[in-house]
Amino acid sequence: MADIHPLNDRWPELLPYEKQSLISPGPGKPGHSAVYPHITLDDGRTFTHLAQIFERGLRVAGPNAPYIGYRPAVSTNPLKFADHFIWSTWGEVAKRRLDVGGGIENLFSSGDAVKANGLETVGLWSANTPEWRIVDLALPLYGKVVVPLYENFGPDSIEYIINHSDLSVIFVQPQNVSTLLSLSPKLPTLKTIITLGEIPEAARKIADAWGKECGIKILTLNEVEAIGAKTSLPPPPVTADTIATICYTSGTTGNPKGAVLTQGALAAATYSNLSGWDLPPDATPVMLSYLPLAHIFGRTLELNVTATGGLIGYSTGSPLHLLEDLQVLKPNTLPAVPRVLNRIYQAIAANLHAPGLKGVLFRRGVAAKLERLKQTGDHTHPFWDKLVFNKVRAIIGGRVDLVGSGSAPLNPEVLDFLRVALVCNLIQGYGMTENCGTCTRPFPRDPTAAGTVGWPQPVNEIKLIDVPSMGYSVLDKPCPRGEICVRGANCFSEYYKNPEATKETIDEEGWVHTGDVGLIDEVGRFKIIDRVKNIMKLSQGEYVALERIENVYAACPVVQQIYVHGDSLQSYLIAIVIPDPVILGKIASEVWKKSVGEKDLRTLDEAVKDEKIVKAVLDMLTKDGVRYGLKGYEFAKRLYLTNELFSTENNCLTPTMKVRRKVVQERYKAELDALYALGEPTWSTTLSKL
Known part of the structure; x- marks a missing residue:
């Protein structure tokens, strides 16, 4: 990888651990550090636009090497997947990205998709699949702007983003066609829906008839590829300044904001990430793709693997099969987030x-x-x-x-x-x-x-x-x-x-x-x-960072999910905890002197209401807080336990699995108020040792 960055071929044996950042000459402004x-x-930089990333990977791997793959389902009841991946080669993907891109170019030329505000935006609403990667390679090649949508977005978010980004064409999984057609009266710009898989014949007839009533054309990915293969439209020139994507942040408050990222920005990020790509010498990267590709983290990691001629295996999409996916693929590179780790x-x-x-x-x-x-x-x-x-x-x-x-x-x-x-x-x-x-x-x-x-x-x-x-x-x-x-x-x-x-967010100097x-x-x-924004002040004047405290408690084995809450009129913190059912069962077994299993849901629901069990969970959190150095006012002093998970379905989580604090606060207002009504505890066995 010497043509990407000089440090990629071989890191020196002794790195400068004692001086890891330089300081630019000259003093900083008042209130500003040095740079x-x-x-x-x-x-x-080796890359200036996205096509160069794929072309380098193709050159390194060769057209006959495997590139993207998936595990096919071999049974639906029970759900079971094959013990191998089916792969598409680099050469096959190279052709398909041209055909898909050419097909989309034809849709814009024919009026089945339209430009708005100077941009040709195209939506991509799907789980992680090989087709997602092919479409995301094809659209920037033809100068189109990719607007990815999280698979678990609800109708309100889908409606907002389609209208805000002026989408006239969107790629979706077949099961989402009916959702879009139902929303079509509220989606004035939408003209064409493209399914990433085939639709059964009977369902296709219904979708076509329904789409005709709504003024929306229904196509499949294969049909778009056929159009592209027939017309063979060449890709237009693109530059580093060509917009590649509008990436909507799944904010915890208000409507999502669409961050505009150019091809040059994504290319620079790929080049930058490959500095320190610390795999063994001559190892070909093999990665399991399971983090949502609508999120920038998973997407940039796939660009890294692509640039190095690696392989991307797509997960089955089921959390229950994640470890099985890993054991079948045997990757050497794995993206992760704290909730998984x-x-x-x-x-x-x-x-x-x-x-x-x-x-x-x-x-x-x-x-x-x-x-x-x-x-x-x-x-x-x-x-x-x-x-x-x-x-x-x-x-x-x-x-x-x-x-x-x-x-x-x-x-x-x-x-x-x-x-x-x-x-x-x-x-x-x-x-x-x-x-x-x-x-x-x-x-x-x-x-x-x-x-x-x-x-x-x-x-x-x-x-x-x-x-x-x-x-x-x-x-x-x-x-x-x-x-x-x-x-x-x-x-x-x-x-x-x-x-x-x-x-x-961006000041006049570009910061x-x-x-x-x-x-x-x-x-x-x-x-x-x-x-900066996720802090609050307790009644005695102490500032607390609630998310930081949640991160401390998240490593405690009993915690499956947690929300720490503070009120500026109160002097202490409280929390909502969704306990791990295995650990909760063990605690209940010890308290009640009888066996309680993780699948005994009715008994576990009784357990979260037992004051002795609540205290046992609080003691576990408190001990971890002591171990990690929380200050006295940073400890949660009272808990509410529930077995109902925060989820995207109940709107307590964003699509990136971050807690929507205001939603949780409103949903559990009565429970939180009841905890504060009990008053601050006068003693705690563990806290008294601080």
Whole structure:
């Protein structure tokens, strides 16, 4: 990969761990830190637009090598998938992207799709599939603007985004055709629906007739490809400034904002991410795609694999089959988010309490490997891996070498534990939709990186600015603190049709104000410590960052989901916890002196109402809070337990699985009020030790 970035061929044996960021010459403005660029000061890029990324992968892999694949279903009742992937080659995908792109170009030429506000926008509403990747390769090739929609978006969000982005044509899975036709009276711009799979003959006749009544044409992907193959329209010229996508953020409040990202921005992010692509020499990247491709994190990772000529296997889409997908594909590269990694951690960490020889060996192995990790940064161990951890590693396929975590902070203790238990390089980077998910990442093998997000990426420069209302200053000692601002070729240009929000986020010098509060440690690594907006003040004047506290508690084995709540008229925090059914069953069994299983739903519903069980859960959270250094006023003092999960269906979660705080607060208003009505507890066995 020398033609992408000089550090990709071989990282030096000794990296400059003691000086991971440079400081640009000259003082910063008052209230602003100095500017921190990437340590290599490398602003050269291999890619300027997206077609070059695919073309490089094709050149590296060759036209006959496998590229994208899926596991076919072999049974629907019960649902069962094949023990292998079916692959499309690079050459096959190269032809299909031309045919799909040419077919869409023909639709715009014929009037079955129309340009609006100077853009030819095309929607893509689907789960992760090989067809998603083909369409996303084809549309930018022909200068079209991809508008991805989350698979689990509800009708209101679908209606808003289609109208806001002026979509006249949209790719969907067959089961979503009826939803769009039902909404069609509210979708004046929509002219053509293209299904990513075939529609059964009887259903197709109904869809065609219904579509005709609505003035909407129904096509299949194969039909669009046939049009493209017949007309053979050549791709028009594109540049780095050609808009590639409008990526709608699934915000926790209000309507989503559409971040406009150019082909140059995505190309710069891909180049930047490949700096530090730390796989073994000569390893071809193999990745399981399961994180939503409408989210920028999963999408940019697929571009990384594409640029290196790798393979992308698409998951079955069922959480129950995720581990099975991993064991069949055996990837060496795995994207992840804390909600997934916390569940894996909780499952593996249970072995720390295993009885007998098994528990002894596991505890000794973890201790030995953690000591080695903190001294050298090496997550392997010749003895303990062979004896214990290669079996654990087999859970996720047995070959994973690189796990990238994004979306939210991961507890440092969880990160280091998983590095040694899964025998992999687990790194936690930092980015957001507005910079193509690319901003900072740690050095490979940095022994003390846990809890930080590393150094600036090659195309980025970063600075901090004061947040006086929260007491953060760039003059703080020993570490400057403030809101993170980022600038670079990978940053977005505007929020679509939202100049007010654009002005609030991008200043006159081109700095993107992220809303995240960070610090710069003594060696130049960045650490996310807060959110500018997601804080509240308790009645005695203490500021608390609720999401940070939730991240601390999320690693506790009993927690499946959690919402920490504060009221500025109260002096303490409370929380709603959805407990893990396995752990809840164990707690109930101990309290009630009878066996309670994880599938005994009626008994578990009784358990969450038992005051003794609630107290046992609170004690577990409190002990974790003590261990991770929460301050006294940061502890949740009272809990409400429920077995009803936060979900996109009840609108408590965004499509990226973030808690909609206002929705949860309203939904559980009575329960939260009742907890505060009890008053602040006068004592706590664990808190009294603080």
